[in-house]
Amino acid sequence: MTTLNQLSPQPLWSIFEKICSIPHPSKHEAKISAWIQSFATELNLDVKEDKVGNLIIKKPATAGMENRKGVILQAHMDMVPQKNADKVHDFVTDPIEAYVDGEWVTANGTTLGADNGIGLSACLAVLASTDLAHGPLEVLVTTDEEAGMTGAFGLEAGWLDGEILLNTDSEDEGEVYMGCAGGIDVNVSLPVEFNSVNRENAAFILSIKGLKGGHSGVDIHTGRANANKLLARFFKQYSQLDLSISTFFGGSLRNAIPRESSAIILCAPSDISALETAVTQYNEVLKAELNAIETNLIVTLTPTEQPTSQLSPTSQSAFINAVNACVNGVIRMSDEVPGVVETSTNLGVIKMADDHIKIQCLVRSLIDSARTNTQNMICSNFELAGASVICSGAYPGWQPKAESPIKDLLRETYESMFGTLPKIMVIHAGLECGLFKDAYPHWDMVSFGPTIRFPHSPDEKVKIDTVAPFYDLLVNVLKNIPVKA
Structure with missing residues (x-):
């Protein structure tokens, strides 16, 4: 060898x-x-x-x-x-x-x-x-x-x-x-409230796995999917199932496109069959959309132990809506340098910390004013959901x-x-x-x-x-x- x-x-x-x-x-x-x-x-x-x-x-x-x-x-x-x-x-x-x-x-x-x-x-x-x-x-x-x-x-x-x-x-x-x-970090802290769980409900780990991920600058134009965005999209798309989120975590670095994202969820026994059908359908939807690039993408549903708490309906709605609405990926291609991305953003990390959900985005741009506009769009989005946002680490x-x-x-x-x-x-x-x-x-x-x-x-x-x-x-x-x- x-x-x-x-x-x-x-x-x-x-x-x-x-x-x-x-x-x-x-x-x-x-x-x-x-x-x-x-x-x-x-x-x-x-x-x-x-x-x-x-x-x-x-x-x-x-x-x-x-x-x-x-x-x-x-x-x-x-x-x-x-x-x-x-x-x-x-x-x-x-x-x-x-x-x-x-x-x-x-x-x-x-x-x-x-x-x-x-x-x-x-x-x-x-x-x-x-x-x-x-x-x-x-x-x-x-x-x-x-x-x-x-x-x-x-x-x-x-x-x-x-x-x-x-x-x-x-x-x-x-x-x-x-x-x-140049670039800047957008650090979001969304306050959330938790309720106790209904002990009759079943608990599952819902995961998006198998994405290519990669560098949030070099690979952002390749059409690779963001696992955090895909998971939030599931909850919005299948909101009729009345699922409750206990934890949500995805990505580990703000400058890496998230390859995996998971949530521990609770579901009424009467809705388990519908949930399983939804997961199957979502797999098919994503493969139809992304299979040319994300050849190993899979949505999985695995039974797990019941957690002790879940997001309140109001907090869950604000969180999912904000992540689902957050701009992500290529914002604009360069006019000056053909084939080069001018401005982009990556929703890199989501994690829960006590009574807050922490979200990290990294905005990049060849033009400082365009970078500022994109970071402000992200700030506006999450501030409407009740979050506090701090932008830091700007570099030219x-x-x-x-x-x-x-x-x-x-x-x-x-x-x-x-x-x-x-x-x-x-x-x-x-x-x-x-x-x-x-x-x-x-x-x-x-x-x-x-x-x-x-x-x-x-x-x-x-x-x-x-x-x-x-x-x-x-x-x-x-x-x-x-x-x-």
Whole structure:
């Protein structure tokens, strides 16, 4: 069986295999940070940690290249923790079970962390190299990118000397990114009341399962279904059944399209047959609508122990109506960049907490005013239902620069290596580059990477034969960085 360290380029894959062995979900990066610092120290490189946990590692230029412009290689150290419902895995303590699956590397029932572990591995492989030519080099490893961009927000001026930043967090080999969407979190708290249950009623778990999920920016235009929306739709569509909801929970991350959503419900014995029929019908309806994309979608109904409480009719109605009415998915496509989403929103998480239902949405847009309008639509919707709404974590988009010497160099290098031009793109996702502009407005930046599919989901995988071209491109760009002006 092929193992990761047998793949090429071997130094990169060996480092990635090590990264997979160290738990590093967002908000729990202490172990991976300690290992990176040890890695740099063993290479006799200068490494520093700033007040928010970012790491800055500096490597001197190779002989004869001291006069080149300084380059910052950048990746983030955290990964999205997502797993299948039947997978037993603790992201804080357990390693990622990565393996080779044909042309891809993937993981056993969890996210792989190729986002951004492959990019991080490339940066560290360059640091460890003894035969690569480069000018003054710095590696910036940020913290908590996936759950709030804490590292990028907290990066301060004065820590880095370079003029050019190469971000390694893109997910399509052959594409070079020059801009990205900004975003904001919309956090909803809906107060609810509970009643005692009728002990004669039967209890069930009603679930939407088997959806593809994925990245709420990169995959939002693909037509993938949102499990939270589908489950709320069921209750609205079959409101004549007079079902009572005890708990409702779906999704786990605001930046991942929910793959699963479940509710514990109560049903009068006389309505059980009608409920079962409704579930069968709903399965057929959703498959007819979504089967071209959601090939494994299933609605299930499973008996369970009776809960002690249920939402009051008024609270249940307000909750279901608000979720059912909440905008979700692509709001508008870009006029400036054909084929790119301008504005979108993802209803990512629903969970109950005591006497409130907590809902998290993530709004993205290339245009700040459009982002504000979409967040206000969501706020209005939930405020009409009696919720309080807090918008937080706003980050700006990264506006592309018409004049970018590093873009031109990367494009020319790519063409000379592969005989074709890369695509110059804008991504509908939150790269950290936009935030770096506050502390380092002079940086000339690009983002590129290997081909990664289904990031932020347990189906995440990286295409093996795109990793070597990505790394070779990085190495050749470093070799050709121009001299300082």
